[in-house]
Amino acid sequence: MTTVSEPGLGALASVATAPRAKRRRKFDAFPYLLLAPAALMMVIVNLVPIVQGLRMSMLKLNQYTLSQFMDAPFIGLRNYRGVLFDPTNPVHSGMLGALRNTALYSLLVTLCAVSIGLAVALLLNRDFPGKAAARTLLMLPWVVPTYVVGTLWGFMWQRDEGIINHVLVDVLHLMDHKPFWLIGSNTFFAIVIPTVWRAWPVLMLIFLAALQAVPEELYEAARLDGANAWQRFCNITLPSLKPVIVIQVMFQIIDNIYSYNIVAMMFGKGAGYPGEWGDLLMPLLTRQSFSYWRFGEGAAVSFVMMAVMLVFVAVWMRTFRRSMTDEA
């Protein structure tokens, strides 16, 4: 650990700080001028919509008052009370089920995508012929836009014509009958699996980059000490990747809680309601606030979600602060 109290360095520090204190008195506007355009854009792009959204969440803004827009009647926190606590409120309807599904979906997708991404990264982190081609091919699912993923998998899950049942039943004989994936509780897996399929390649790439930064000497020393592959993984690889894993898990959870496209494309031709086991928070929010034209309540739900996510990120960052730095 290095501190300025160490002999020699302390003197240097005091020499360095003395003129800095004098310089501070002279205001230099140039850096602020350079930063101003970016700061202004941040205000326009982020802050203004947030403030406007906050005000919308306190307005009775529906199809009958939409033409008044921000001058619609102010109703304080009534929208928040309605969507959170009123069981007869259309926006509230089905929210508990969607919360349950979103929590399970986010956990399962994150767990699977991170695990598969890490496993494949470990496999690719060694030399073999065609490694570059394999890495490129494995990235293909991630290149497909989410709305295309939703549409394609919607066809693939069809019971009789879909390729998935054909492979499971006719080719691999893993099942004796073709199940429904788009009706009933299997709907949950019909949205989880495509999300994992698209998410893991980019995680694999990130983990692979992180693996390549782990010094080979550590593994060589461990081998000399007689550590087996599992011990090397647990004591060198995992700790080295921990900062990356912690950040990626957080990003995955946020992404999956806000997941919309795959469900919307797979089930969006009617009311956009995939059924009891397929409904997630974002499709519910879109359908039951915007399709119902309850914009004020929709804004209220958005703010509740934003607040929950901010708390989650803060707790996560605090819990894993040390893991995200080299201090771990």
Add this chain to the structure above:
Amino acid sequence: MWVMPVTTNAQHDVPALIAPWLAQHPGVTVRVTVLDWESGWNKITAAAASRRGPDLLELGTTWMPAIAAMGGLEPLSAAQLAEIDNGAPYYAELWKTTQVFGQKGVYGLPWYADVRAAFYRTDVFRQAGVDPAQAFATWESFHAALKKINGTTVAGKRVAALAYAGKNDWNVVHNLAPWIWNAGGDVLSADAKHSALGSPQALRAIDFYSSLAVEGLVPSNALEKDSDILEGAWVGGDYGVIFSGPWLLRRIFEGPVGSVVRTHFDVAPYPAGPNGHATFFGGSNLAIFKGSRHKPEAWDLVKYLGGKASQVQLSLVSSMMPARIDAANDPAWTSRHPVYAKLTAIAADGRAYPPIPAWGPLETVYTKHLGQLAELSSGIGDPYTLPAMKALIAGTVVEADKVLEEAN
């Protein structure tokens, strides 16, 4: 001018349709913008809210009251109404959709119609020994006919009796509404302030409709598909009967010349229930945008497009039915194929939803809940029972009433 994709190439066909009018109005230029049904609603509501949009626009019949209630449309004057004989040339049910329920004022003209009918395979009925006239006479005879044709093998292909879509489809309510009307029920109370799906008549219709899937007359794999896929499968010979609209004719006649369906199909009205055999009547209207700066020219063009010759011409390129009674009976339409005249006859029993501004949100509520009937009747999970269906509808009514409460 904003239009929906009324033909497969609306960007070309609509300008061609208005070309004669433009020739008579040399100083006028019309820029046609083709929206799509998915994003069109957002674009139109944004235009209505901001008062910035086209001079005239096409609106789905169920959209019009909402946009009119937002103040986005210019009401027609008494003089304009007199020019079109107060709407007498148009189907009365469609004319109703140019107004707002319980209010005075007319906001446009009906442009083209979507009328639903039973499209059936004559070869399948013949093979099963079923007389179509008898089959579509009543619910009971229809049920018996479906049982008879279900599983019939024609040209080596096993045919399922009936196809209708499940939850992932925009037609959920339109498919069910005629059965409810024909049972003597309705989708809304007479004052349009409450949902009427909980009435005994509506419940009876929903039970009958669902039982067709529960009994396997609608194969359960149809319930995971949408109307577009099912119509393709019907044209491909997978099903004996499908309820659809005039656009299916285009698909049939534009299909392969040797296709079995092309030469072995016919249309029939909905089987009569205790209250008749009404069918769903929808389509599109034309209206003048409130913010238009060229209202006289816009009205002149709307009037032209609402005229007989123009409506006949549009129906020939689009296969959608004319909204004018005289155009729908014009030989240019009725003599194309015998089924066109039959569709015109069926349209006489067409029925539109009450034109309430809240129809959009209400339809989403209905589609969401009624789509779950497919889950219930598919045989996956809990079995279909009358109490389970009634509980589902009770939940629908609560949510629908909440949406309607805000409108009143």
